[in-house]
Amino acid sequence: MNRDLIISTVFRIISYLAFFVVIAIFATTIIDGMRHFSLDFFIKPPLDGMSSGGIFPAILGSLYILGLTLLIAIPIGLMTGIYLSEYGRNSKLAELILTAITSLAGVPSVVYGLFGLALFSIAFGFRTSILSGSLTLAIMTLPVISSAVQEALSSIPRDIRESAYALGANKTEVIFRVLIPYAKLRILTAILIGGGRAIGETAPVLLTGAIFYSTSMPSSVFDPTMTMPTHIYYITMAYGENAQWMAKGTISVLMIFVLMLYSIAFALRKRMSKIK
Numbered sequence: 001m002n003r004d005l006i007i008s009t010v011f012r013i014i015s016y017l018a019f020f021v022v023i024a025i026f027a028t029t030i031i032d033g034m035r036h037f038s039l040d041f042f043i044k045p046p047l048d049g050m051s052s053g054g055i056f057p058a059i060l061g062s063l064y065i066l067g068l069t070l071l072i073a074i075p076i077g078l079m080t081g082i083y084l085s086e087y088g089r090n091s092k093l094a095e096l097i098l099t100a101i102t103s104l105a106g107v108p109s110v111v112y113g114l115f116g117l118a119l120f121s122i123a124f125g126f127r128t129s130i131l132s133g134s135l136t137l138a139i140m141t142l143p144v145i146s147s148a149v150q151e152a153l154s155s156i157p158r159d160i161r162e163s164a165y166a167l168g169a170n171k172t173e174v175i176f177r178v179l180i181p182y183a184k185l186r187i188l189t190a191i192l193i194g195g196g197r198a199i200g201e202t203a204p205v206l207l208t209g210a211i212f213y214s215t216s217m218p219s220s221v222f223d224p225t226m227t228m229p230t231h232i233y234y235i236t237m238a239y240g241e242n243a244q245w246m247a248k249g250t251i252s253v254l255m256i257f258v259l260m261l262y263s264i265a266f267a268l269r270k271r272m273s274k275i276k
Helices: 002-034 039-043 056-087 092-105 109-123 130-154 158-166 171-182 184-199 203-208 228-238 241-275
Strands: none
Touching: 002 241, 039 056, 056 092, 056 130, 056 171, 056 184, 056 228, 056 241, 092 130, 109 130, 109 203, 130 171, 130 184, 130 203, 158 171, 171 184, 184 241, 203 228, 228 241
């Protein structure tokens, strides 16, 4: 009994230590960047060789790409998850799709970027654009959403399906009026996690959708745009010490945004566990 207590105490201490180290790193980075926040930082483009101005084009560009990415990935991921759970159980095609999803989840992001560059930017002629970057990120986000939908629907008790069928509902009505609403919290959580990953990616957007500098907003999805991750990369790689304040501020904004998405996802998961 004493040995179990000692082991559990050691693991608890290690867990708390890891938690506080991560929190300390996040807090230090965010607070260091927040020192550079101002109204101009959020409403102006970079000026004077990144030594003044702000990151408004990068913020808006990140939101453009994130919005279009989710607009593409959510319907495809939802349909894929529904097929795997409700239509393709134990079929060869479903096994092939599951294998592909599992494989895609482990592919490095730079490989997605090279794929998007070759297919969307060059082969399809979209060039460096919001559309190319969004399509690339949508493919990268697809495994997260589709696997979460499939697991959420598969975990629903069979009694719920049978009750709906007993009331005269057909398969489509059962899926979209019973199962999807029942699993909506888990699906929304997966979408938020996928969105948090997409907005923080650098390599795929760097190769397909981002430009180095812009003072104007893109007029269509076929135009390139600045994004926060690529802006951080360009500043740290190409500019001196007098521009690093902008990189620190951009990092802080990006981390706050990602933390907000993950906090909402965590709150939804907590609410879901209480409902169960």
